[in-house]
Amino acid sequence: MDKKGAKGYWISTAKIINQELFDEYVNKVAPWLKEVGGEVFAKDIEPLGKERTEDSNLAVICEFPSMRVAVEAFESEEYRELSKLRRKATENSTFTIMEGLDEAAKLRRAMGK
Numbered sequence: 001m002d003k004k005g006a007k008g009y010w011i012s013t014a015k016i017i018n019q020e021l022f023d024e025y026v027n028k029v030a031p032w033l034k035e036v037g038g039e040v041f042a043k044d045i046e047p048l049g050k051e052r053t054e055d056s057n058l059a060v061i062c063e064f065p066s067m068r069v070a071v072e073a074f075e076s077e078e079y080r081e082l083s084k085l086r087r088k089a090t091e092n093s094t095f096t097i098m099e100g101l102d103e104a105a106k107l108r109r110a111m112g113k
Contacts, residue, residue, distance in 0.1 A: 003102030008070025009041065010062040010097055013053045014090035022089035029082050036073045038064045055092060067099040 016022045033039065040062055047059035064070035073079055074097060087093065101109070 003067075003099065003105075005103030006067065006105075007100040008064040008067035008097065009100060010038075010060070010064075010070060010074065010095065012061075012093065012095045013047060013049065013056040013059045014086075014093040015055045015057055016089060017091050018089040021085060025082065025085035025089055028085065029079075032078060032082060033062065033073075036064075036076070037069050038062050038073055053092070053094060058090070067097070070097050 030040075040060060042059075042061040044059045045057060047053070047056050049056040049059075053059075062070075064073060
């Protein structure tokens with residue numbers, strides 16, 4: 001599952017419908033995210049939604065040391081509980097876990113191959 005040097009990412013879009021509840025989620029998930037080795041890589045509260053995400057008012061990418069860590073974090077009991085807040089505070093959510101480029105792929109790109 002983990003390629004050498006490849007990071008794991010959570011990619012999520014949503015429409016926040018309850019800001020107070022979403023703020024509670026953020027306040028709880030931020031310290032937990034650091035505990036499991038993740039961090040917010042990018043966040044936009046005015047994303048340009050396309051293809052079924054047109055009404056999104058939030059887009060977030062979280063980065064993890066590896067794909068395995070990203071999957072384990074998402075599947076953990078702790079996040080299962082935290083995600084209940086996120087789901088109650090949003091609608092039309094999307095959530096994807098993906099693996100970034102490994103070191104070999106980065107080198108090939110840098111060399112123009």
